[in-house]
Structures are given as C-alpha cells and as structure tokens.
Amino acid sequence: MEAEAETCHPRPRRSLALSLWTAMMVVALILGNALLAKPSLADEIMTPRKQVPSAFSGWLDEDVGPFPGVVAPEGTYEGKDVEQPIEFPHDLHTATNKINCLYCHTYARRSAVAGIPPTSKCMGCHSIIATDRPRIKQLTEYWDKGQSPPWKKVHDLPDYVRFTHERHLKKFLFDNPDMTVERVDEVCALCHGDVTKMTVAKKQKPLTMGFCTRCHQANGGTFDCQKCHK
Amino acid sequence: MSLVRNFIEDWSRYRRSINEGGFHEYEHMWGMVIDLDKCTGCNACSVACYAENNLAVVGEEKFESGQGMHWLRVERYWDEPNIGNERVRDTQEHGGSFMPMMCQQCNSATCEPVCPVAAAYHTPDGLNAQIYNRCVGSRYCANNCPYRLRYFNFYSYYEDSWPSPLDMQLNPDITVRDKGVMEKCTFCVQRIRSAKNTAKMENREVADGDFQTACQQTCPTTAIVFGDLLDHDSEVHKLWHKFQTKLGTTKQKKDNPELRGYRLYEQLNTEPSVTYLERVRDV
CATH class of the missing domain: 1.20.5 (Single alpha-helices involved in coiled-coils or other helix-helix interfaces)
Known part of the structure; x- marks a missing residue:
C-alpha cells in the first residue's frame, strides 16, 4: 500500500x-x-594573421627589420650565375660611386616594372668616363651600331603573378617617414638581396609565393588572391 | 563578456545579411546595368571581350560541340506568338530580343562553394574571382552555374590560336590560360586593378568613370553601364535606383511597367550584380 x-x-x-x-x-x-x-x-584567406602597425614597429625589438617600418621576409636562394653580354659591375656603381638605384632603374617608382635603362643612359656618363676600359669599349660598339646589349632577365616572375614596383616603393620608401630616397638600396635588398656587393646581379631571394605571403603577413599586405594573381 | 559580445555580433551580422543581402562588408561592389532596349545585338561587346581578355578562337567544329570560349555571348530570343511566323521573325521590333550574357558576378554564387581547391572565391570587391593557377579543372563550378557562363579549356588553345604575329596582340595584364583551366568573365579585373593602383598612387578613392570595361567601352549604343554600386554618385547606382532593382530579394516587386529592371534567375537566390532593363514594345 x-x-x-x-x-x-x-x-x-x-x-x-x-x-x-x-x-x-x-x-x-x-x-x-x-x-x-x-x-x-x-x-x-582574406585577413592577415599578424599585422604590425608601422608606427609601433620601431618599439618592439623583434619587429625591427633592416630599416624602420618593415619586417624583412625570411628566405634565401642560391641563384645561378647569369651570363650577361657585358659583365656589369653593380658594386662599382652603387657602393663605390654611390649612384642611386633609381637613377638607372628609374621606372621602379612609377610603374609596375623596374626596367633596364636604355643604352643612352649608360652613354650619358660613359662617353666621357672610363672610355678606355674593355667593357666600355664593348658598350660603345653596341652604341655605335645603334643597338642595345641583349641583357638577360634575372628576376623573372611567372605569367600569372602581378607585382608592381611602384606600390612597394611607395609603402616602404616614399610613405615611410623614417626613410630617405638615398637609402633606396635597403628597400630593393628586401627582394633582390644586397646588390651593392654583387657584380652581375644574381637571384638571392626565392621570390616564391611563400616568400611573398610571409612578408605580406608581417607588414600587413593584402591577402586577396586576385590582387596578385591575374 | 567577450562570448556574449561575439554572439551578439554574429547575430547582428546574420540579421544584416538577411536584410541587406550580405553586401555591407564590401569595399566596392562592382555592378552593371544592361539596357536591352538599347541593345542592337551587334556583337561588338563580344569582339571587344575577345581582344581584351586573350580569349582563344576555337574554330567552327569545337564551337558546335559547345566548347566556345566566349566570355560574353549575345543570346537571341523570340517571343512565343511569333514563332513560326516567318514574315516577322527576324526583326527586333516584332518579338525578337537580344541579351548580352556575361558572368553575373553573383553575390551568393553557386560556383564558389563547390570548388574543391577554393580557386573560385569572392573578393572584397564583390567580384566572383577565378584564380587560374589554382584551378585543377574539376569543372564542378561550370556544372553548378545556372547561367552556363563558365568556360573550360579543353585543349591548349594558345598553341595555335595566335599564330606568330598575332601573339603580339595578347594582353600582358592577364594570363594566357592553359589546358585544364576554367575561366569566365572577370568584369575586366585588370582594368579595375590598374584604376585602383592609379588611385592609390594619387592617394584617393576610385571615382566613377575612372575606367570602363571593354564591353562598355565598345558598345555603340551605350547599352552597358558599369560602376560601383556602393558609390551613391555613380551612374550605375542611379540606374539601379531609378528602375528600383533591389538587392536581397528573389523577386522584384513592381507595379509600374516603366520600372523595367530585373535580374536573371533571381528566384534561385544567386543575387546577381547585373541588372537587365526589359525591352520596350510598341504593341
């Protein structure tokens, strides 16, 4: 119950x-x-994972790159020697004679490609300077024939990649309050290696997609696929 | 607290995406208006597209088997009562109409989620992008596109499509696609890119009329209008508002027959960025 x-x-x-x-x-x-x-x-894909605001980048030790306002992309590459028609000494022009990169590669600041200077630019100096050297004689031969030396391309990106020099120079150099135009070789060195120590330019950075994206991640670049792939 | 805040943010984003069709996070939203009343079906837009975007000419045989590579095609339609009436069939005034069809740049695109390698994705510009070097050629996207506006490279067309002097006409701003790659209209993304580049270099925003797409540039009757839908001063925005085409709907509700705007297959909820203005009939 x-x-x-x-x-x-x-x-x-x-x-x-x-x-x-x-x-x-x-x-x-x-x-x-x-x-x-x-x-x-x-x-x-769209959002960069690590953004370093450039105003603070000088304050933090690990964010200090080769110059203020940038984190250098990691990666090295053993490029092959390139046989150019005339063995052009970059070190003599940039390190010894202190000629700015943008004097010869003048298109870098206003177009997508840095460009190779016309022979007339070479002859602007070399019709007077060092005319007795064998390489300059070689150059003068081309100039007298009305030809330009068939320079070989060293840094070649694939067809499906779009890279603009002008925008990168604007960000790292012209919009960067800590930098002056005289130090442009440090900006170039990010992707081209230290050209001031090379004779004939050699590929020293991998220039792969990973190399690009690492730098874009660290410096707050774009992560939209279609901005760089065409 | 952050959990609650995240939840509220997610929820409000979801609500907004329902009300506004999810278009509020774009930097730009490239859109188009095509006035079918102005279109004469001259195919100039299609030719311009071939020239601008390195499109391969496939030849008659392959075209017949449906392997044409025309990113922009002009479709011809006839109204029902006139079918079989041979006398009036071939004029536009008597029931015929032309429709330029390019990628509709859908805002909730059917091609994007099916791509196994995320080669088709949505840009912050509201464009439906295709990354050629990422594409593995599964062709899911083309099969899922209700408009049939994606084209597949079945052969290495670049080998014989541009014999020796003709390859000088290729546009360097866009890849020459290889075999096994899907491709489609990009709203001339190379022109958008260069316009944005110029604007950035001059420290300003892209203004309306900075650039045109190839088809718009070539259209002799200015039937095609292109621009930024988020820019309230742009011509394309004004046209969308004039004809009261609304985003975020599956059917345009209009009482007035003068409001001619409609989008293709809206009932599928693909949210295209292209508005067509209906052809005006005399009768």
Missing part, C-alpha cells in the same frame, strides 16, 4: 521543468555559438 501511495504522489510540475530546460538550452546555444564559431575559409 505504501509503495502505491508513493507512486500516486503528485509529480513535479511539467511546465516548470520544461521552461528550465529551454532556458538551459538557450544558454548552451549562446555559449556554443560563441565558443565554436570559427572563421570561414574565406575569412582566413
């Missing part, structure tokens, strides 16, 4: 339990949404 009486005991109210259960579920949903929400693949 006692057991029967127990079973007949009035049950706790259904509605209260139900509302409690719903409230718990709502809380769980909110927490679950907030905890488990992951950025989508597109978000991950």
